[in-house]
Amino acid sequence: MTRLTALLSALCSAFLLTVAAHADEVQVAVAANFTAPMQQIAAEFEKDTGHKAVLVFGATGKFYAQISNGAPFEVFLAADDATPARLEKELLTAPGTRFTYAIGKLVLWSAKEGYVDGKGEVLKKGEFKHLALANPKTAPYGAAAVEALKKLGVMEGIQPKFVQGENIGQTHQFIASGNAELGFVALSQVFKDGKVTSGSAWIVPSKLYAPIRQDAVVLAKGRNKPAAIALVDYLKTDKARAIIKSYGYEL
CATH class of the missing domain: 3.40.190.10 (Periplasmic binding protein-like II)
Structure with missing residues (x-):
């Protein structure tokens, strides 16, 4: 092994150790309609960042009740925009983190x-x-x-x-x-x-129902969690957006 190869190997190992040391888990409540794309996005997110997204799928209304009662979720991907906005008004989210990640059909x-x-x-x-x-x-x-x-x-x-x-x-x-x-x-x-x-x-033609704007937000419990911020940022990347679009959502 040459000195350069040995140096590169050492740097790579150090980098991997650094990533592992800073890797974290984020608890995510996800609207059931987004199950398949989110599973795919979570796998890519872990591969690219080292962070692991622990996903729970269910109904947006039920998640609202659970979050209001102190459930340990740190990021919420809703099936509408009204529920995250309501949580925001109730000071149960990290300010400035809410955005529309998909428009459902x-x-x-x-x-x-x-x-x-x-x-x-x-x-x-x-x-x-x-x-x-x-x-x-x-x-x-x-x-x-x-x-x-x-x-x-x-x-x-x-x-x-x-x-x-x-x-x-x-x-x-x-x-x-x-x-x-x-x-x-x-x-x-x-x-x-x-x-x-x-x-x-x-x-179903979109004129027959109000637009299903699906918002994501970092919840109060995740405001100081790097993995939570990283996941919301990851949803805005070209890779994540391509996955979302492949399942028929509009962006």
Whole structure:
């Protein structure tokens, strides 16, 4: 081994030790619709920074209640912009850290090929027993689904067929398992790299529901945590944004 090679090896080892010494964990509450992209982003984040993101997925409304009651989350990726803004007003966030990381899209989806047509006419025909959607009181995608059904003028006839999931993840499971023939989920759950990955779907026109702006924020418990700040900054990188876009979100 030459002296230069030995020196480079020593410097590399020192660098790795420094990274390891400063690596940390950050506790992250993540809206269920963002499960797949966030798992991918977290893996890249750990690879690039040494920090580990410990992810918990669920409904935005439930996370609000948990954070308000002292849950140990340090970063929150919500399915809306209203909940992080509310936490900000209640002084439960690190000032100046809230931003929109994605704009979500609603999709009517069935695990069955050819079941959902390209114009959503299946809703007007009503020839199904169950339609799944997330609880509109706690999940923004559920609220968007109700808004769309009302604008389509089919809410009254379909409401008795509702099967409500606790969050959008459970809603997807209801449909994937066949317990509901179809339902409303986040496009990101059934979309990757420009196409719907399984079943049949109708991407609900954005004019039928208010924009689903999804905000991220560093919570009060993470204000002095380098890993928390690093994660929020990482979500703004080209690499993270490319992953987000690949799941059908707008930026």
